[in-house]
Amino acid sequence: MTDVTRDSAVSQPLLGILGGIYAIWLREVKRAIRDRGQLIGGVIRPLLYVLIMGIGLNPYFRGEIYGEVRFVVPYTYLQFLFPAVIALNIMYTSVQSAVSTIWDREFGFLREVLVSPMPRWAVLLGKILGGTTVALFHGTLVLALAPFADLPLYWRDIAQGLGLMFLLAFGLTSLGVVIANRVRSFEGFGVFSNVVILPLYFTSSSIFPLDPSLTAAQMRVIYPEWLVLLVRFNPVTYAVDALRGAFVHYHQFAPSLGPLILVGVAALCFGIALRDFTRS
Amino acid sequence: MSAAVAVEALVKRYGRTVALDGVSFAVAAGEMFALLGPNGAGKSTLLHILCTLLKQDGGSARIAGIEVRDNPLGARKHLGVVFQEPSLDVRLTLWENLEFHGLVYGVPLSVRRARMEEMLHLVELWDWRQALVRTLSTGMKRRLEIARALIHDSSILCLDEPTVGLDAQSRERIWNYLAQLREKRGITLLVTTHYIEEVEPCDRICVIDRGRILAEGSPAALKAAHGKAFLRVIGRDEAAEADLLAQYESRASRHGADILIESSGNAFVESFLAANAGRIKRLSVEEPSLETVFLSLTGRELRDQAAGARERTFQFGKQGGEHTR
Numbered sequence: 001m002t003d004v005t006r007d008s009a010v011s012q013p014l015l016g017i018l019g020g021i022y023a024i025w026l027r028e029v030k031r032a033i034r035d036r037g038q039l040i041g042g043v044i045r046p047l048l049y050v051l052i053m054g055i056g057l058n059p060y061f062r063g064e065i066y067g068e069v070r071f072v073v074p075y076t077y078l079q080f081l082f083p084a085v086i087a088l089n090i091m092y093t094s095v096q097s098a099v100s101t102i103w104d105r106e107f108g109f110l111r112e113v114l115v116s117p118m119p120r121w122a123v124l125l126g127k128i129l130g131g132t133t134v135a136l137f138h139g140t141l142v143l144a145l146a147p148f149a150d151l152p153l154y155w156r157d158i159a160q161g162l163g164l165m166f167l168l169a170f171g172l173t174s175l176g177v178v179i180a181n182r183v184r185s186f187e188g189f190g191v192f193s194n195v196v197i198l199p200l201y202f203t204s205s206s207i208f209p210l211d212p213s214l215t216a217a218q219m220r221v222i223y224p225e226w227l228v229l230l231v232r233f234n235p236v237t238y239a240v241d242a243l244r245g246a247f248v249h250y251h252q253f254a255p256s257l258g259p260l261i262l263v264g265v266a267a268l269c270f271g272i273a274l275r276d277f278t279r280s
Numbered sequence: 281m282s283a284a285v286a287v288e289a290l291v292k293r294y295g296r297t298v299a300l301d302g303v304s305f306a307v308a309a310g311e312m313f314a315l316l317g318p319n320g321a322g323k324s325t326l327l328h329i330l331c332t333l334l335k336q337d338g339g340s341a342r343i344a345g346i347e348v349r350d351n352p353l354g355a356r357k358h359l360g361v362v363f364q365e366p367s368l369d370v371r372l373t374l375w376e377n378l379e380f381h382g383l384v385y386g387v388p389l390s391v392r393r394a395r396m397e398e399m400l401h402l403v404e405l406w407d408w409r410q411a412l413v414r415t416l417s418t419g420m421k422r423r424l425e426i427a428r429a430l431i432h433d434s435s436i437l438c439l440d441e442p443t444v445g446l447d448a449q450s451r452e453r454i455w456n457y458l459a460q461l462r463e464k465r466g467i468t469l470l471v472t473t474h475y476i477e478e479v480e481p482c483d484r485i486c487v488i489d490r491g492r493i494l495a496e497g498s499p500a501a502l503k504a505a506h507g508k509a510f511l512r513v514i515g516r517d518e519a520a521e522a523d524l525l526a527q528y529e530s531r532a533s534r535h536g537a538d539i540l541i542e543s544s545g546n547a548f549v550e551s552f553l554a555a556n557a558g559r560i561k562r563l564s565v566e567e568p569s570l571e572t573v574f575l576s577l578t579g580r581e582l583r584d585q586a587a588g589a590r591e592r593t594f595q596f597g598k599q600g601g602e603h604t605r
Contacts (some may be wrong), residue, residue: 016386023383031371108367112428115331116384117356 028130042138083243084206097131099174131173174269204236292340360429370414385432399427507568520559525528
């Protein structure tokens with residue numbers, strides 16, 4: 001009798017697992033919809049960055065500074081900034097969703113899932129896909145500001161952009177879960193914003209350009225070497241570059257590099273999250 | 281037919297602390313079994329091992345014949361669990377919480393809907409099904425959790441302190457539901473509690489303290505074997521109390537403000553009164569009960585203890601900490 005039960009338990013029908021993943025995904029999405037604060041943040045952030053900072057700084061990036069032509073660039077500052085704001089909005093929402101795992105743990109909800117017959121990988125996948133979906137939505141919100149950035153949107157660009165945004169959101173939500181698993185006491189989201197999101201964002205070639213017309217040696221003359229290194233080592237740099245490729249048709253790096261790094265980082269973070277999750 | 285729950289020589293250590301020290305017992309199918317012990321006795325640890333949340337360091341634990349360490353997913357299918365701390369999503373409605381549970385346990389749609397309706401009626405929460413869980417009282421949340429644990433085909437229901445923090449009326453209701461469930465679905469109930477008066481209706485009780493089983497049997501059998509009568513005394517002043525403790529050195533002990541003195545019958549009470557009437561402010565005679573069984577087995581009384589350190593984070597969330605709910 002024992003063996004029979006064991007066999008049927010091991011081969012839980014795939015349909016059941018899919019139903020479970022769907023339930024966990026749906027819960028994440030529902031919670032996000034009901035969280036007004038998160039939605040307000042998702043709307044206000046791009047407004048500030050694109051309409052205030054972007055439009056405000058736009059005139060200062062015309063390739064000339066005090067009459068001296070230094071950069072010849074095929075985009076305005078607004079266009080340059082726009083894809084980075086998409087990435088920023090995705091970063092905030094992804095990490096925020098992932099951090100909710102801490103609350104699930106503290107408030108006991110995680111237990112309800114952990115004693116269910118769902119395998120751990122499926123629980124994690126549902127959770128991350130949920131966070132990814134919400135983050136993707138918040139990233140898409142930014143697209144509504146495209147007319148202000150003088151960016152014409154084509155369906156092909158949008159489709160390509162959505163794919164990249166999905167990868168970025170998936171990777172960042174996984175990263176968030178990895179961090180959340182290592183946090184024992186939690187004093188609020190502000191810490192995450194200041195320690196994880198903003199440093200990654202500001203060193204991702206998001207608000208200032210690493211000028212393509214300069215050689216590596218020239219770049220080091222303009223920027224201190226440590227800054228160039230930071231930007232080069234930050235994976236988000238390549239995500240922003242890939243998004244720029246999709247929406248502005250301009251790449252600083254080889255066009256295939258962005259998607260490659262995005263897939264690699266997403267897989268790596270998911271792998272680590274899974275290892276943590278199955279072990280605990 | 282194997283036992284619904286079988287635990288043999290179970291050992292669990294946390295670092296150097298031994299939480300479970302060779303615990304063995306078996307619960308027959310359809311039985312109502314209580315684990316009774318003070319906080320920190322190892323009840324929750326035991327339950328967490330059975331729910332596959334913790335791994336044992338030694339011994340075996342079987343749910344419906346399935347060893348939990350080898351096949352946790354299989355064991356979980358038979359289990360319905362109600363934890364001590366609520367594990368509901370307070371941002372979802374009652375209905376959504378149950379739906380979530382049904383989906384995660386792979387319950388087919390038609391069965392799921394029928395059972396959600398049945399269980400919500402049973403715990404008298406049907407009218408609230410569209411309310412957000414955060415608007416419910418503690419007692420209602422607990423009832424919802426019991427309903428939730430029975431949406432899937434659970435044959436064994438584990439409840440960890442199901443009535444802690446509830447008022448007397450809610451507690452009675454919950455025991456009432458559990459009795460109904462046993463009758464209707466023939467489920468096995470494994471309950472931990474430190475409310476001694478609640479375990480009276482159980483078939484069997486297992487008294488556990490410091491990770492060891494001290495006694496096991498039906499309430500009546502335990503009372504007969506270990507129950508003693510006690511005199512609960514409050515002295516007129518400190519000198520009188522010291523005097524009493526010295527006088528009945530071998531059978532008296534201090535518990536909080538009270539002195540408890542083992543009684544051997546009415547004759548003892550009479551002789552005690554004759555000798556000490558002038559020293560007593562208040563006196564009561566406690567007949568053999570599960571309370572006194574516990575007292576004579578452990579030398580301690582059951583009482584609530586301060587909550588753990590996790591409370592602080594919890595409190596932060598309750599005050600409306602960022603992004604909590």
